[in-house]
Amino acid sequence: GAGVSQTPSNKVTEKGKYVELRCDPISGHTALYWYRQSLGQGPEFLIYFQGTGAADDSGLPNDRFFAVRPEGSVSTLKIQRTERGDSAVYLCASSLIWGPYNEQFFGPGTRLTVL
Amino acid sequence: AQSVTQLDSQVPVFEEAPVELRCNYSSSVSVYLFWYVQYPNQGLQLLLKYLSGSTLVESINGFEAEFNKSQTSFHLRKPSVHISDTAEYFCAVTEGGGSQGNLIFGKGTKLSVKP
Numbered sequence: 001g002a003g004v005s006q007t008p009s010n011k012v013t014e015k016g017k018y019v020e021l022r023c024d025p026i027s028g029h030t031a032l033y034w035y036r037q038s039l040g041q042g043p044e045f046l047i048y049f050q051g052t053g054a055a056d057d058s059g060l061p062n063d064r065f066f067a068v069r070p071e072g073s074v075s076t077l078k079i080q081r082t083e084r085g086d087s088a089v090y091l092c093a094s095s096l097i098w099g100p101y102n103e104q105f106f107g108p109g110t111r112l113t114v115l
Numbered sequence: 116a117q118s119v120t121q122l123d124s125q126v127p128v129f130e131e132a133p134v135e136l137r138c139n140y141s142s143s144v145s146v147y148l149f150w151y152v153q154y155p156n157q158g159l160q161l162l163l164k165y166l167s168g169s170t171l172v173e174s175i176n177g178f179e180a181e182f183n184k185s186q187t188s189f190h191l192r193k194p195s196v197h198i199s200d201t202a203e204y205f206c207a208v209t210e211g212g213g214s215q216g217n218l219i220f221g222k223g224t225k226l227s228v229k230p
């Protein structure tokens with residue numbers, strides 16, 4: 001079975017532009033997480049989905065960031081009016097069910113560069 | 116608030132030498148503890164985890180970690196490292212007590228094994 005996939009692997013955009021980052025979780029995994037990893041830092045939590053709904057979006061830095069998971073599988077992270085500080089690797093992870101003890105499987109990430 | 120501290124950003128060692136990667140956490144509630152590894156040009160992979168029971172946990176490739184509640188530590192050790200262990204290692208925690216399981220990561224430790 002395929003692991004978590006993320007597209008694109010690299011995205012270069014200009015300041016002020018809109019971007020979408022896609023995550024395909026492992027088939028059958030109900031929980032999906034987005035993290036952001038800045039240079040020299042560990043991943044930081046952004047948002048969590050249980051099924052189709054965002055159960056916790058407390059990690060989103062501001063209202064320019066939004067994520068959806070309309071059918072409970074693929075998720076898209078959307079960033080409006082990008083800023084240079086948004087440059088980072090965006091990681092997606094999925095787990096079979098929600099909960100603090102379940103293994104999360106990570107995708108390879110999307111490296112976003114805002115010029 | 117929860118936090119994870121990895122004091123060593125880089126650890127260079129020679130092949131077949133022992134290594135310890137340090138991890139301390141702070142939390143006011145019970146936690147679950149994880150070590151993730153990121154090999155060059157690959158995504159994060161779970162190395163080992165502590166959920167409950169024996170405080171010493173092991174991975175399939177010879178790493179072990181011990182949960183020390185009194186010292187709030189979860190240090191990672193290997194008695195004899197190989198070149199192939201060169202990677203970045205991240206310590207992470209999740210909260211118990213019904214949280215959805217988003218991981219709180221340390222900043223990572225880059226292990227460089229030299230011949």
